[in-house]
Amino acid sequence: MRSLKNILWLTGKELRAIRGDRVMLVLIAYVFTLAVWLVSDAASTEIDHLSVAVIDEDHSQLSARLIDAIQPPLFATPALLGPAEAEAAQRDGREVLVLAIPPDFERDLRAGHDAELMVLVDATAVAQAGNGATFLRQVLAQELARWRAPGADGTALVDVVFRNRFNPNLTSRWFSAVMQLMNNVTILMLILSGASLIREREHGTIEHVLVMPVRPHEIVFSKILASGAVILGASLLSLIVVVQGVMGVPVAGSVALYAAGAAIYVVAVASLGLLMASFTRNMGQFGLLVIPVMVIMILLSGGMTPLESMPEWLQWVLRAISPATHFVIFAQAVLYRGAGLALVWGEMAMMAAMAAVAVAIVLGRFRKILGG
Incomplete structure (x- = not known):
């Protein structure tokens, strides 16, 4: 109970720090509202009055x-x-x-x-x-x-009829809106989780935490819980208000099931962000480290280009080490095709396993930092 109390107290501290970071709040609001619309609707690649x-x-x-x-x-x-x-x-x-x-x-x-x-x-x-x-x-x-x-x-003796399932009019924004939302979850989760540690180092508050009677897992869990709650809440609001409400993109599956899978995913990505931040001293170093990881996770997740078009060995590697690949498969199945738990539990289990491994590595790294 004492450990749980410490986690909740530290989570409140992290949430207050996020609330005080106006630049981060503006970034979160922009990425989950205007950016989703601009990328999926205004920047359309559909053929329209081509010269x-x-x-x-x-x-x-x-x-x-x-x-x-x-x-x-x-x-x-x-x-x-x-x-x-x-x-x-x-x-x-x-x-x-x-x-x-x-x-x-x-x-x-x-x-x-x-x-x-x-x-x-x-x-x-x-x-x-x-x-x-x-x-x-x-x-x-x-x-x-x-x-x-x-x-x-x-x-004609044979009349071939095509019916487009899940997107009858082949509207590109139905696809790109959800894909952009999932990419934004990855980007902001890496940035926000890593920034929570970098912010304390730059402001000198990490020393205050180190002298407190808290253990490494309490610090790690509080940072994951705070940043994950903010990004998960913002993404669900964006899905319901912006994607469904404003843009009119239908969601075939259960939003609650998507939220459960997204919660597992943000834990894995937040752990990865904390791990990279533990090797850096400031936001400049963290940015240089996180950008290539972010680009690879997004470009090779299967959301921008089909996973099947990649070399077979690369597909096996991505399925083994990248939670983004499983998150894209999971989200597409739930939000596009209305899949239930019976069809996506395998992807959720893989994301949970990767999240457990990532948390274990971060805990080991934080014990080393606190011990030093």
Whole structure:
């Protein structure tokens, strides 16, 4: 009971320190509100009025049909340019796609000869260029199929129907909003937990704690509990108010189950932040140490790029040492697909095991610091 009382007292001290750090409070408020919206909504990579130029050297009815098929909202109204003008426009970055229709294109097709359409893509706009070229190829292929066999769309023997589960309209912000929220939990948890120790070293209050009748596990647990409660509470408010309420992103699963998994995750990440802070003397050193760890955890978590696209050996390594990988799998299953405890308990168990190992290492490190 005395140990529990000390933990609660130290947790209150940590919460008062966070409340007094206005810069940190502003950062937490910004990251879980405006930053979530900006990254997921304002900075969208969806195809919307993509600029297209057309070099029409055929001037036939078919070329006119192809040009008319390029319509909003996917594409802007095509600009009819000459070869030199189109090249200059793409060099200047004014046109992402350029469609070149060669002379005698329709005549060659009617004669049964091979004909080619050339699409020049500005690959510096990676996301839009890749998706835009794919959509443009589909539009052209559909229009050519209608021209070859008018009215054949309804007489096909096989009708392939696609239904997009969990995101019917393929809205990118449904994905990016939740992913950005999970990334923010990782970033702020590392920073806030490490800063709680660095702040005491820089202000000289760590010496006051060392002379108090407290044990290492009480200090560690209080810092994890305080920073974890702040970040977990802020993330849940952001999920309910910003993501669901303001942005209108549906959450399919249980928020309570997500909160339970996120609580396990913040313990693991907070322990990692404290461990890195124990090897540094000031925020500058801590920042240099935490940035590469943070970047690797986020980029290789599976939230920004699919885990399956990574080398198999790297997947095994990440599943063995990174709680972020299991947190992304867990959160996507719960929030996107409505998975229950029976489907995600394995990921929660892995996060709990990693959290236990991280806490044990931090406790050993703190005993060494206090002993010194």
